[in-house]
Amino acid sequence: MNGQIEAALAVLPNYLSQHVVLSVAALVLGLLISFPLAIATVRRPALQTPVLTVASLIQTIPGLAMLALFYPVLLALSAVTTQAFGLKIPALGFLPSLAALTLYAVLPILRNTVAGLTGIEPTIREAARGVGMTQRQRLLQVEIPLAAPVIMAGVRTSAVWTIGAATLATPVGQTSLGNYIFSGLQTENWVFVLFGCVAAAALALIVDLMLALVERGVANRDRRKIISGLAVLLVGTFAAVSPLWSGQKAAYVVGAKNFSEQYILAELMAQRLRAQGARVALQEGLGSAIAFRALSSGDIDAYVDYTGTLWTNVMGRKDTPPRDVMLAELTQWMSRERGVTVLGPLGFENAYVLALRKSRAEELGIRSIDDLARQASGLALGADIEFLDRPEWAALREAYGLRFRQQNAYNPTFMYRALTNGTVDVISAFSSDGRIAADNLVVLDDPRHAVPNYDAVILLAPKRANDAILRQALRPLVGAIRVEAMRAANYAVDRDDDKRGPAQAAEELGRAIGVSP
Structure with a gap:
């Protein structure tokens, strides 16, 4: 427990600073968009309903979906600007997160500003006109001061929403307090999950309290409260982001998808690079499609993927050739079509497999997927979040003509739990997962070879194809990791007792395979 707390505290300055920068930038942009838009709709009432309707519709889009949608949009825009002007727009991380969160910040401010301005008594406006005030003077000296308490309430709501939604930025490559939550859920590190939730809630609470102080100051025309609240927010922001000023930019960015094995392998690769004297940053928790696009566009420099995933999802192939043929064709295609280098296989396979508890498999007499298909209509399937759409x-x-009675998608951690507690009968497990042996699961044979090979391979970005430091650091990993060693490392992170963090598991894996830095 103490080790997990120390690990959480060690990364807090980085996570917090990037979370604050993202939240502040989104809130400021939201303010800059909302205020002029609200004033325009008040001046032209015909605009009010369509503008508020659009803003409300945006708010109904799930946060994670909004963040994910901006990534391909910015990627396409970057391709256009690069070709036309030689200007590459970073499509991973900060910009898609900022764009999505800015849209989420708009509605509360917009709605409250409109409500505050339209709620002013008409006689007050008439009095202001009567003393000769211009429209601008009426807005700045009469209408906004009177509407300020209502407007500030909207700003407070927007700030809290934005800080909370920023935790969802991790899957698109933006570091935030959400890194605690996403990695903690996957590795069953509940200290990390709790730490991320508490840190985000505390940040939102502090900001809300200071904005409430500003709101009371505006309502009571008390400058001391206004200045005090703004001063605390300003000083706190500078303190939170100060770690970003002192840090040096990483020379290499290593990517990782959103499960334990990926966290471990990314840490192992980073440790190898640091041993060469390189500065390394990790982009963890990425979805499969985003990870590959980020690599091919140069937003990350290297990561581990799987031949079957690349064969089906990227190349669009449906056949299942022998392992050597698949690897050779994949290597050639990646280099020719995407400029991506397949450095080589790590030496183990992490394939999608269907698994049951041994007792349940024996009870039903199921040994292969053919056997499973005959009884699937009475069974429930649990899958990881991606599998059912792959x-x-x-x-x-x-x-096999599989038709299950019920299909549910889970975070991989909860998928295994659902199987062991009997919520589901079958899961889409991973062949290198240590929990297969630990939970006494049976992996079903695939006699029709419907699923391709899933050899783990190191991929290098086009700009890093001939990078000597990267190749020297990562080449010793090629062919060095047996599946037993990977299962042991995965289980060290996933088990409940004597749990390791991904960095520690990576160190132990490196020593086990003889490639310690």
Whole structure:
């Protein structure tokens, strides 16, 4: 427990500073958009309903979906600007997160500003006109001061929403307090999950309290409260972001998808690079599609992917050739079509497999997916979040005619729990997961070879194809990791007792395979 707390505290300055920068930038942009828009709708009442309707519709889009949607948009825009002007727009991390959170920040400010301005008594406006005030003078000296308490309430709501939603930025490559939550959920590090929730809630509470002080100062025309609240917010912001000023920019960025094995391998690669004297940053918790796009566009420099995923999702292939043929064709295609270098396989496979508890498999007499298909209509399937939308699942359904009574998608951690407690009967497990042996699971044979090979391979970005430091650091990992060693490392992170963090598990894995830095 103490080790987990120390690990959480060690990364807090980085997570907090980037979370604050993102939240402040989104809130400021939200203010700059909302105020002029609100004033325009008050001046032209015909605009009010359509503008507020659009803002409300944006708010109904799930936060994670909004963040994910901006990534391909910015990627396409970057391709256009790079070709036309030689200007590459970073599509991963800060910009898609900022764009999405800015839209989320607009509605509360816009709605409250409109409500505050339209709620002013008409006689007050008439009196202001009567003393000869211009429209600008009426707005700045009469209307905004009277509406300020209502407007500030909207700003407070927007600030709290923005700080909370910023925790969802992790899957698109933006470091935030959400890194605690996403990595903690996957590795069953509940200290990290709690730490991330408490830190985000505390930040939102402090900001809300200071904005409430400003709101009371505006309502009572008390400059001391206004200045005090703004001063605390300003000083706190500078203190929170100060770690970013002192840090040096990383020379290499290593990516990782959103499960334990990826965290461990990314840490191992980073440790190897640091041993070469390189500065390294990690972009963790990425979705499969985002990870590959980020690599091919140069937003990350290296990461581990799997041949079956690349074969089906990136190349769009549906056949399942032998392992050597697949790797050779994949290597050539990646280099020719995307400029991506396949440095080589790590030596183990992490394939999608269907698994049952051993007792349940024996009870039902199920040993293969053919056996499973005959009884699937009475069974429940639990899958990881991606699996049910992947080509592999479509291939399994087509090859075996699988039709389950119920299908549920889970975070991988909860998927395994659902199987062990009997909520589901079958799961889409991962062949290198240590929990297969620990939970006494049976992996079903795939006699029709519907699922391709999933050899773990190191990929290098186009700009790093001939990078000597990167190749020297990562080449010793090629062919060095047996599946037993990877299972042990995965289980060290995933188990409940004597749990390791990904960095510690990576160190132990490096020593086990003889490639310690």
